[in-house]
Amino acid sequence: MVGVTAGTASAAPRDTAPPPLSQVVPAPAAVHESGGSYTIGGYTVIRVPEGSPEAVRVGRYLAGLLRPSTGYALPVRPLTAGDEGGIVLALSGHGTALGDEGYRLDVTNHGVAITAKQPSGLFHGVQTLRQLLPAAVEERTRQPGPWTVSGGTVTDTPRYSYRGAMLDVSRHFFTVAQVERYVDQLALYKINYLHLHLSDDQGWRIAISSWPRLAAYGGSTEVGGGPGGYYTKAQYEQIVHYAASRYLTVVPEIDMPAHTNAALASYAPLNCNGAAPPLYTGTNVGFSSLCVQKAVTYRFIDDVLRELAALTPGPYLHIGGDEAHSTSAADYTAFMDRVQPIVAKYRKTVLAWHEIANAHPIAGAVAQYWGTAGTEQSVVAAAKAGTRLVMSPANHTYLDMKYNPSTKLGLSWAGYTEVKDAYSWDPATFLRGAPASAVLGVEAPLWSETISTNDHIGYMAFPRLPAIAELGWSPAALHDWDAFKVRLAAQGPRWDALGIDYYRSPQVPWPAAG
Numbered sequence: 083m084v085g086v087t088a089g090t091a092s093a094a095p096r097d098t099a100p101p102p103l104s105q106v107v108p109a110p111a112a113v114h115e116s117g118g119s120y121t122i123g124g125y126t127v128i129r130v131p132e133g134s135p136e137a138v139r140v141g142r143y144l145a146g147l148l149r150p151s152t153g154y155a156l157p158v159r160p161l162t163a164g165d166e167g168g169i170v171l172a173l174s175g176h177g178t179a180l181g182d183e184g185y186r187l188d189v190t191n192h193g194v195a196i197t198a199k200q201p202s203g204l205f206h207g208v209q210t211l212r213q214l215l216p217a218a219v220e221e222r223t224r225q226p227g228p229w230t231v232s233g234g235t236v237t238d239t240p241r242y243s244y245r246g247a248m249l250d251v252s253r254h255f256f257t258v259a260q261v262e263r264y265v266d267q268l269a270l271y272k273i274n275y276l277h278l279h280l281s282d283d284q285g286w287r288i289a290i291s292s293w294p295r296l297a298a299y300g301g302s303t304e305v306g307g308g309p310g311g312y313y314t315k316a317q318y319e320q321i322v323h324y325a326a327s328r329y330l331t332v333v334p335e336i337d338m339p340a341h342t343n344a345a346l347a348s349y350a351p352l353n354c355n356g357a358a359p360p361l362y363t364g365t366n367v368g369f370s371s372l373c374v375q376k377a378v379t380y381r382f383i384d385d386v387l388r389e390l391a392a393l394t395p396g397p398y399l400h401i402g403g404d405e406a407h408s409t410s411a412a413d414y415t416a417f418m419d420r421v422q423p424i425v426a427k428y429r430k431t432v433l434a435w436h437e438i439a440n441a442h443p444i445a446g447a448v449a450q451y452w453g454t455a456g457t458e459q460s461v462v463a464a465a466k467a468g469t470r471l472v473m474s475p476a477n478h479t480y481l482d483m484k485y486n487p488s489t490k491l492g493l494s495w496a497g498y499t500e501v502k503d504a505y506s507w508d509p510a511t512f513l514r515g516a517p518a519s520a521v522l523g524v525e526a527p528l529w530s531e532t533i534s535t536n537d538h539i540g541y542m543a544f545p546r547l548p549a550i551a552e553l554g555w556s557p558a559a560l561h562d563w564d565a566f567k568v569r570l571a572a573q574g575p576r577w578d579a580l581g582i583d584y585y586r587s588p589q590v591p592w593p594a595a596g
């Protein structure tokens with residue numbers, strides 16, 4: 083019997099029990115329920131370690147999440163010895179086993195303590211705490227409580243250090259605000275890399291000072307002929323900083339030698355015949371190529387990668403390398419042999435689509451697998467020889483694939499991908515014969531041939547993005563569709579509160595609308 087005590091339905095307090103500590107996506111590595119609970123109230127103080135400005139920022143971020151919906155003041159104060167109670171964020175050397183991203187969450191009748199070795203671990207612990215509170219916590223106006231968390235301990239570390247999401251800002255351009263909105267959604271699922279596909283046939287999206295027409299002209303349209311757009315360096319840095327504040331590292335991609343019509347249209351000398359093609363607003367792939375023989379090609383790439391590296395605090399520069407259908411195999415290898423050392427010269431690590439395995443991946447290079455069969459022998463051989471892998475099998479992780487034949491958005495070349503398909507594969511074994519130790523992690527790409535609004539992003543990414551996030555974070559032993567779909571269902575009201583227009587998959591037992 084629901085006890086409605088307040089005057090209006092919207093002010094009615096919930097009287098449902100708080101969810102178990104395991105009801106989180108991605109599933110926490112270890113959970114120990116101990117009974118009891120803590121209720122956040124007007125008395126709750128958030129304590130943060132003095133001397134760590136980053137941890138203080140995480141505390142303020144948590145307060146910013148909780149204040150609008152709870153209506154509580156939630157002051158952020160320095161943690162002093164002997165403090166207990168309230169919400170405590172603590173950095174501890176004893177957290178060594180937690181690694182750089184792990185955390186421990188302890189809930190007693192006195193309060194909530196999140197302990198980590200690094201601020202990134204505190205941030206991930208905050209996301210877990212957030213999911214353990216009622217979905218209404220995501221609303222930006224005051225909601226009825228109570229804001230109660232079950233008692234016990236969560237001890238959590240990621241399976242993989244690379245858990246990425248890619249947004250194609252080339253086929254359709256997305257503004258800084260749109261990218262930041264997606265970053266916030268990714269952070270909720272402990273994604274830690276944001277791969278931005280910054281150039282393709284249809285648009286060049288990042289200002290390069292030494293080649294200004296790339297953005298000014300090459301960025302002036304998009305699929306379907308819309309106005310396109312590009313990021314100034316200041317705007318791009320804003321994205322990098324915003325992502326960093328959510329503990330995501332940006333991986334910029336300049337795709338080459340194919341997928342380059344926007345650059346070829348902007349500068350005639352980059353073409354083998356010296357003639358610039360028109361801008362392109364269709365969706366074919368594989369028709370364009372930089373001129374592999376010309377010296378100017380490598381001056382151009384050196385300039386672009388130098389300027390991009392200067393904007394990139396993270397370790398990776400992604401150089402594409404996919405679908406070079408109009409480049410001979412010999413030219414492709416020659417091209418990659420010249421471009422990879424340029425990345426290294428600017429002290430960055432090469433990341434490229436898995437076709438790079440057909441060339442000579444340099445030491446330390448990472449190949450992003452996007453096949454569907456799991457049998458590509460060149461990639462297996464490269465992995466055996468030391469090339470590391472980010473796993474993005476298109477038939478499981480491509481967020482632009484339709485869910486079923488009646489999905490209005492998206493493509494279907496890799497097959498229809500329902501939520502269960504997105505979840506049901508193992509990154510460690512998908513590429514048969516590749517050593518499991520070569521796998522650095524997973525990534526869910528969202529290509530944007532058919533995607534142009536926030537609602538489109540939401541509909542295609544949710545609920546599949548959280549499925550990929552769980553494969554990347556949770557221990558393999560916890561991967562279980564029947565358990566996952568129940569935890570996933572509990573996320574639905576949260577997405578409603580966040581204004582995410584998600585796909586109501588019939589495979590997921592969503593709670594009845596309340």
Ligand code: NGO
Nearest residue numbers: 367404405435452482493529
């Ligand atoms: C392929 C292709 C992209 C398309 C995408 C659409 C890769 C790596 N190259 O994936 O250009 O946008 O499929 O799903």
